[in-house]
Amino acid sequence: MHPHIAALYNSAQKPSRLIVGLMSGTSLDGLDVALCKVSGAGLNTHIEILNFTTVEYSGDYKSKIKQVFAKRECDLELVTLLHPWVGKLHGNMVNQCLHTWQVNPASIDVIASHGQTIYHCPKSQHNHKSFTNGTLQIGDSDQIAVTTGITTIGDFRQKHIAAGGEGAPLAVYGDYLFFSSLVENRILLNMGGIANLTFLPKSGDANSVFSSDIGPGNTIMDAYVQKYFEGMHFDDGAKIAKAGKVNMPLLHALCADDFFNLSMPKTTGPEVFNLAYLKAAQGLTNTLDLTHHDVMATLNAFSANVISDAIKQCAKHEANCVVYASGGGIHNPLLMEQLLNLCPEVKAFKNTQVLGIDPDAKEAVLFAILANECLAGEQQHLNNTAQGIAGVTMGKISFPD
Ligand SMILES: Nc1ncnc2c1ncn2[C@@H]1O[C@H](COP(=O)(O)OP(=O)(O)OP(=O)(O)O)[C@@H](O)[C@H]1O
Ligand SMILES: CC(=O)N[C@H]1[C@@H]2OC[C@@H](O2)[C@@H](O)[C@@H]1O[C@H](C)C(=O)O
Secondary structure (H helix, E strand, O other): OOHHHHHHHHHHHOOEEEEEEEEEOOOOOEEEEEEEEEEOOHHHOEEEEEEEEEEEOOHHHHHHHHOOOOOOOOOHHHHHHHHHHHHHHHHHHHHHHHHHOOOOHHHOOEEEEEEEEEEEEOOOOOOOOOOOOEEEEEOOHHHHHHHHOOOEEEOOHHHHHHOOOOOOOOHHHHHHHHHOOOOOEEEEEEEOOEEEEEEEOOOOOHHHOEEEEEEEOOHHHHHHHHHHOOOOOOOHHHHHHHOOOOOHHHHHHHOOOHHHHOOOOOOOOOOOOOHHHHHHHHHHOOOOOOOHHHHHHHHHHHHHHHHHHHHHHHHHHOOOEEEEEEOHHHHOHHHHHHHHHHOOOOOEEEEHHHHOOOOOOHHHHHHHHHHHHHHHOOOOOOOEHHHOEOOOOOOEEEOOO
């Protein structure tokens, strides 16, 4: 037997495994690195986050990725070069974290890597009749494995696509295994660049679970701040939005996209929700000369509106839902305040910290859970293709040599 196969076979049988989960999201803020101690599998998964950090990206990383990110046309040579370059960079970032945390790389069972999404196009979004859903993540796992010397499981989304899904949201797989409750109906809400949610009824019935993207979380607000407020990456503490006034005609135009009329599950990305989308809505409503502060106030209200609408749709299925929020949006006080006001039907708004998972680490932990299932999972717990939840094991395995 190949020694790496033997090592994986041993890892799969251990009572607990050390897995480094990596997530690089649509916000391009940094690489989330979560060192997790994972025991069990399936509905008996237990996780302890031993260390977590976000390794910030340099301006150079952001500007290189932005040349191809969510762009219909770009330099294919650059895409080809970025694939190994991002993988090597992520591998070096893991090495740096393990060194800082004084963790011996030999003690890590596997790395679980999401990579960097550069384009996402479900069928509902592209106009090519002969093609299915598509999504593309770069940051080759072979590079991570060779750079760290640690077996790496990556490229999780392609199996989901192969089985008929849209390649996202994958959060549902981890949410169901880790956050299901028999005493309350839960909505797990993640507000990153794009917001998404998972609905977990207290019946525990796997067929009633669903998950969907919602629309913009922070992505348009971030893009606007980066364009018009030099040196700023996001609206820290919503200071800019708080100083502006919501423009109602623009808000209505922003909320009028066909995407919001599609039923869940559905997925989207910055390919749709971007500055061109904002400009088109401003053009339609004669609001192109609005102040930056008023635009930011309106964008903040836009995110709050679409997120609260999605929460209300879940609440129609089951009353007394408790929302557990995560992702960078929880640090935006104006967004959180509006959500509370717009969702009186929600029993309580909490964040995932009360369930034992740092809300900033949740997506990196998700990939650790998916890698754990790939290694040690015995059966598929979710299999509901009508809800876009394919019963498949995800992830491709890269050995270090
Ligand atoms: N203090 C803060 N004030 C306001 N907004 C904040 C703050 N901290 C973080 N954010 C927002 O959260 C964003 C980062 O969120 P997160 O890391 O969850 O996104 P992501 O994982 O890249 O996105 P996705 O989940 O869509 O892939 C920032 O770009 C910013 O918009
Ligand atoms: C294609 C892609 O990278 N999608 C991301 C993105 O960021 C949030 C939302 O859009 C979600 O659908 C997904 O990530 C999370 C981790 C998911 O798959 O659940």
